[in-house]
Amino acid sequence: MQKLGDFKLPQFFNYPPYFTLQPVRDTREKQVQLWKDLILDYCKTQHIFVIELEEEFPLFSNPVIERSLSHEARKAFLSALVTEGRAEWLDKGHRKCLILWHRIQDWADIILRFVKDNGLEDGVMTIEEIRSGIESRGTELHGIDRTILMRALKLLEHKGKLAIFKGTSTDDEGVKFSV
């Protein structure tokens, strides 16, 4: 099996036609599904949160078979992820895509578990500490994309589980938990 780093690539990645957008509907659906799963899987294991369409992204070409996804194909697969709620466009031009390999709700659950694991039910923490503090090491929260984190926190704020407060700068932005 071919690998990208230590990520195992699926069989279809070595089959040239999968790098061309298929015109026949049923075939296209199957193709899109395979690519969606691959993108999510890869981003999850590699901790990638943003894909930029015009940048080199290892998944979008396979030098072994000398094939690359066209811009149109990349857009098609990412748009399919957006439609499914597993990704979001970050810009109007649809050049940057935020990948939700965990949905926002899943991230919210992860945060709650983190709070309980660290006895922070009534505690206070800065945003930065949540994403890069000692407690975050070894958890999925470590290195989480800021946009995603804020969304998840806002979701929890809406449910009354915490309150976000601003400090004097973004470095001081923090959270008061009431879990």
Added chain:
Amino acid sequence: MRRRPGIGGLQTAAAARDQYRLLGENVAKLRTDLMKEQLATFRSQLEEFARKHKNDIRKNPTFRAQFHEMCAKVGVDPLASNKGFWAELLGIGDFYYELGVQIVEICLATRSHNGGLINLQELCMLLRQKRKTDREAVSEDDCLRAISKLKAQGYVTVDEVEGRLSWTSGRATDALDTLLDEGLAMIDDGHKDGKRRYWFPCVSSISSSVGADI
């Protein structure tokens, strides 16, 4: 060789060993050369044989199978390329190519009856019926060879189909697009030569479902 004592004796023994070794190498080289010559002779005799028995090879499946075996023994594959001596002499590259396409057609047509699985004898029977109007008889051995050739390449271009089967232009595109619509082919526009390729993911499943070891 008379043994002599002392250093002189040792030197003689060493010189003798060298001479024997050299002789041994020469003998080996001679044998290799002879063998190469024998193979070359065999090859040209095989070509002569093929020329003489061209019709038999074309018409008689058993004879054809034995001929293939003979070729294999000396490392000749008459089907390896569609150009050159063998292809031109025997024209059998096209024979197997066309057979391969017909096999795909039969598998397509019978898919709803047999769920995509057909055994080799039935395939051959259907193939003979399909071809009975003219041309050379077809054996199971031929079917297996045709399938293994299809499997090896995995794709075709419109030009290739037109050229090999002598179809009018457009007919090949229609046929391939039909297979595409049926979900049996996939397009590939990514090759640097810019030619569209039609791939057949079903072919590998055909060769394994025909129940033979290829």
